[in-house]
Amino acid sequence: MAAEIAAAAGLRVAVFDHMPTPARKLLLAGRGGLNLTHSEPLDRFLPRYGAAEPLFRRLLAGFPPDDLRGWAAGLGIETFVGSSGRIFPVQMKASTLVRAWLRRLDGLGVTLHSRHRWTGWDDAGALDFRHGEESVTVAPRATLLALGGASWPRTGSDGGWVPLLEGLGVEVAPLAPSNMGFEVPWSDHLRDRFAGQPVKSVGLSAVDRSGAVRRLKGEFVITGTGIEGGAVYALSAPLRDAIAAEGWATLTLDLLPDMPDAELVRRLRHRSAESLSTFLKKSLSLTGPRAALLREFAPAADLSDPVTLARRIKRLAVVLTGVRPIERAISSAGGVRLSELDERLMLARRPGLFLAGEMLDWEAPTGGYLLQGCFAMGTAAGRGMVEWLGREENNSSPAPGEGMEPTAAGRTNADRRS
Numbered sequence: 079m080a081a082e083i084a085a086a087a088g089l090r091v092a093v094f095d096h097m098p099t100p101a102r103k104l105l106l107a108g109r110g111g112l113n114l115t116h117s118e119p120l121d122r123f124l125p126r127y128g129a130a131e132p133l134f135r136r137l138l139a140g141f142p143p144d145d146l147r148g149w150a151a152g153l154g155i156e157t158f159v160g161s162s163g164r165i166f167p168v169q170m171k172a173s174t175l176v177r178a179w180l181r182r183l184d185g186l187g188v189t190l191h192s193r194h195r196w197t198g199w200d201d202a203g204a205l206d207f208r209h210g211e212e213s214v215t216v217a218p219r220a221t222l223l224a225l226g227g228a229s230w231p232r233t234g235s236d237g238g239w240v241p242l243l244e245g246l247g248v249e250v251a252p253l254a255p256s257n258m259g260f261e262v263p264w265s266d267h268l269r270d271r272f273a274g275q276p277v278k279s280v281g282l283s284a285v286d287r288s289g290a291v292r293r294l295k296g297e298f299v300i301t302g303t304g305i306e307g308g309a310v311y312a313l314s315a316p317l318r319d320a321i322a323a324e325g326w327a328t329l330t331l332d333l334l335p336d337m338p339d340a341e342l343v344r345r346l347r348h349r350s351a352e353s354l355s356t357f358l359k360k361s362l363s364l365t366g367p368r369a370a371l372l373r374e375f376a377p378a379a380d381l382s383d384p385v386t387l388a389r390r391i392k393r394l395a396v397v398l399t400g401v402r403p404i405e406r407a408i409s410s411a412g413g414v415r416l417s418e419l420d421e422r423l424m425l426a427r428r429p430g431l432f433l434a435g436e437m438l439d440w441e442a443p444t445g446g447y448l449l450q451g452c453f454a455m456g457t458a459a460g461r462g463m464v465e466w467l468g469r470e471e472n473n474s475s476p477a478p479g480e481g482m483e484p485t486a487a488g489r490t491n492a493d494r495r496s
């Protein structure tokens with residue numbers, strides 16, 4: 079996004095990526111349909127960014143969801159609003175969008191240098207890259223780092239930039255998994271019978287650090303090691319923080335979220351001589367994985383009394399004992415502290431160095447909020463770079479882009495840097 083904006087403004091732009099091809103995580107996201115953004119109004123959208131809401135209020139004012147849809151349409155990618163309000167490309171994949179986008183960037187003169195791993199700065203402040211066996215140095219007038227977090231490192235985002243920025247004195251919150259699964263010590267019976275099965279239409283709640291209860295309705299999947307899936311991801315931040323502090327966390331399930339407590343107790347009181355399984359199935363449609371979860375976590379003594387059984391069905395405590403690794407998380411929490419940046423997303427302590435995307439310290443649930451946030455950041459950083467370079471131009475002479483040709487090791491044209 080930043081490259082497109084800067085190039086459209088007449089600047090010479092080069093993009094460097096250490097992978098053989100670009101946008102691998104975007105392409106991976108495309109396998110799940112590529113949820114680009116969400117159609118809900120901004121007063122519901124913005125709180126999804128939690129503590130970073132003030133930043134995203136400003137960023138989304140500059141690049142709102144409708145602009146993202148318009149931008150995609152400009153690339154020939156029509157989008158639609160799904161039944162959940164999420165917005166996807168009609169084709170439900172990323173490859174067509176990425177191809178069209180690369181063509182547009184090429185047309186704008188943006189050069190793409192793959193297999194270039196950024197490794198820091200040389201003594202003169204130029205960017206150092208490793209390109210195969212070669213060292214390459216580049217001295218641009220402004221730089222945007224958009225190196226991602228540390229989830230799915232095989233897509234390229236491996237968090238290797240953390241010590242490089244810390245070396246500048248930049249404060250970086252530790253990278254942690256976000257939108258990930260959790261470990262649950264299942265019984266052999268539950269794991270053997272139900273691993274891989276979805277648990278549908280349940281209520282989920284967790285208590286966050288401020289003591290507030292966060293609730294939602296949705297579904298998740300039982301896995302061999304615990305639980306995964308959209309509804310769990312949406313509560314992943316408070317659950318992760320509780321595990322970090324206590325070593326465990328409680329996820330509370332409502333197995334019959336549409337039935338009020340009093341109605342449930344009334345029905346349970348009318349149970350005749352039939353077995354509990356038969357009754358749960360016939361009268362409450364509580365079968366399969368939901369019934370198995372009740373058996374797994376409700377003490378046997380609570381199953382015979384209507385009031386205690388109703389309490390377990392409506393508020394079943396599932397203890398989570400661990401967090402699934404960041405390598406398999408949808409996104410990362412942590413990163414460069416937002417307080418390090420000015421309103422253009424430029425590092426206050428290093429003028430001309432801009433940052434965007436998941437490498438910054440924010441997180442959001444799945445639902446299109448991550449990509450919308452990254453696109454809006456790229457847009458803001460691109461505009462910020464154009465504006466900053468425009469001001470710099472008044473104070474210096476080299477042409478925009480001067481010093482950007484990669485030079486082999488030892489031939490850094492530090493004297494050409496502006």
Ligand SMILES: Cc1cc2nc3c(=O)[nH]c(=O)nc-3n(C[C@H](O)[C@H](O)[C@H](O)COP(=O)(O)OP(=O)(O)OC[C@H]3O[C@@H](n4cnc5c(N)ncnc54)[C@H](O)[C@@H]3O)c2cc1C
Pocket residue numbers: 094095096097100101102103104106107108110111112113114115194195196197224225226227229230233234235236237238239407408409434435436437445446447448449450452
């Ligand atoms: C399985 C999966 C599904 C997802 N689905 C969705 C979805 O549907 N909707 C949604 O909103 N979000 C989704 N996301 C999240 C979304 O893809 C990310 O939030 C987004 O891609 C982050 O963008 P970014 O530019 O910050 O980082 P990235 O997309 O990770 O890009 C970082 C780039 O930096 C490069 N790089 C890193 N280090 C270096 C270095 N030292 N030198 C040179 N290059 C380097 C990497 O190769 C990479 O190309 C999904 C994520 C995953 C893993």
